[in-house]
Amino acid sequence: MEKLTDEYPYNKKHTRHQANRLAEIEGYLSGFWRRPALVLGSARAVIYHTVKHFGLKRQDHILVPDFLCQSILNILNTTSFPVKYPDERTRAVLVFHQWGYPQKMDEVMGEAKRRGFIVVEDCAHAFDSKYKGRLVGTFGDAAVFSFAKMFPTYLGGVLLSENEELMRHVSKERQLRNNFSNRLFNFFAFKIAKRSFEKGKSRFWLDLIYLKSIHYLNVGKKALEFLPSDITAFTRGLSARRANYLYLRGAIRREYLIPDWEDDIEANPILMPVFLPSEKLPAASQTLLKAGILAEVLHFDVNRNVFAANYRKCLAIPCHQEIEKEQLSLIAETINRI
Numbered sequence: 001m002e003k004l005t006d007e008y009p010y011n012k013k014h015t016r017h018q019a020n021r022l023a024e025i026e027g028y029l030s031g032f033w034r035r036p037a038l039v040l041g042s043a044r045a046v047i048y049h050t051v052k053h054f055g056l057k058r059q060d061h062i063l064v065p066d067f068l069c070q071s072i073l074n075i076l077n078t079t080s081f082p083v084k085y086p087d088e089r090t091r092a093v094l095v096f097h098q099w100g101y102p103q104k105m106d107e108v109m110g111e112a113k114r115r116g117f118i119v120v121e122d123c124a125h126a127f128d129s130k131y132k133g134r135l136v137g138t139f140g141d142a143a144v145f146s147f148a149k150m151f152p153t154y155l156g157g158v159l160l161s162e163n164e165e166l167m168r169h170v171s172k173e174r175q176l177r178n179n180f181s182n183r184l185f186n187f188f189a190f191k192i193a194k195r196s197f198e199k200g201k202s203r204f205w206l207d208l209i210y211l212k213s214i215h216y217l218n219v220g221k222k223a224l225e226f227l228p229s230d231i232t233a234f235t236r237g238l239s240a241r242r243a244n245y246l247y248l249r250g251a252i253r254r255e256y257l258i259p260d261w262e263d264d265i266e267a268n269p270i271l272m273p274v275f276l277p278s279e280k281l282p283a284a285s286q287t288l289l290k291a292g293i294l295a296e297v298l299h300f301d302v303n304r305n306v307f308a309a310n311y312r313k314c315l316a317i318p319c320h321q322e323i324e325k326e327q328l329s330l331i332a333e334t335i336n337r338i
Contacts, residue, residue: 006293009150011323035162036160041223044214045213056092056118057080058080060080062081064084078214091117100269120143123160128238142163146158153226155186155193177215178218185215189220245268270320274314297316
């Protein structure tokens with residue numbers, strides 16, 4: 001947003017790659033994860049068509065975590081019924097790697113297998129985070145990533161899966177829907193998303209296009225131009241974010257960063273949870289906001305397990321690749337002082 005640093009990497013003028021080709025982008029993504037990848041118009045469209053493909057109906061339950069954003073719940077409600085606790089009607093689980101911190105996938109996959117659940121990994125914030133050395137998104141039946149959360153693309157999502165039937169189904173749907181109405185939708189969706197991410201405006205319209213995006217699978221030409229052009233550009237962006245994250249991890253007092261020192265993960269997050277005393281969280285948030293940095297008081301699952309969650313209040317600080325070193329230093333100094 002203008003004059004405000006938040007969790008999204010939209011603080012600078014962004015490079016366009018007019019020569020981008022969808023097949024080439026999907027090629028380097030598939031190589032990165034060593035799994036077939038499809039680029040679609042939005043992560044929400046990926047979730048909808050994935051859940052629908054596995055045969056869930058409106059009366060079928062899907063387990064979701066607390067504090068999931070409303071737009072995802074709206075999408076799930078069109079093809080299943082989200083619940084917070086598993087029961088006899090639950091058929092699937094949405095495993096959310098919150099802010100880029102991997103869930104404890106040994107425990108999660110063991111419980112999901114015991115219950116016979118379909119596992120959809122929500123990796124919107126976790127492009128190259130790892131659990132016990134393995135990239136998230138490679139554990140479940142399918143995984144969804146959001147380009148707009150990791151890179152300044154405004155739109156775009158990725159489906160990752162080794163399920164050949166799923167990939168053929170979504171690829172066919174994308175091809176069938178590649179028509180004038182899809183291109184028209186993408187034209188307006190891009191303008192609305194750009195205005196929302198850069199200026200913090202048109203939020204109502206952004207939520208509306210997110211909801212309608214399930215009918216428009218193709219990524220628009222404008223959004224395609226803002227995707228990383230090759231594997232080098234892709235990994236360079238990931239490395240820059242990782243460097244900012246590691247700076248904050250080393251500069252902030254260790255006792256405030258509960259998940260960051262656990263041996264089973266290698267995170268590259270969009271936000272870092274900082275566990276100050278609860279009575280000091282509002283003051284820290286307001287102090288940073290006055291300095292032009294949006295750090296909200298939110299909840300983080302310190303257990304990192306959708307089946308046995310334990311949410312605690314924290315300060316969610318941004319750590320994406322476009323934050324300047326001076327801002328990183330200010331964030332750390334403010335938190336340590338408060």
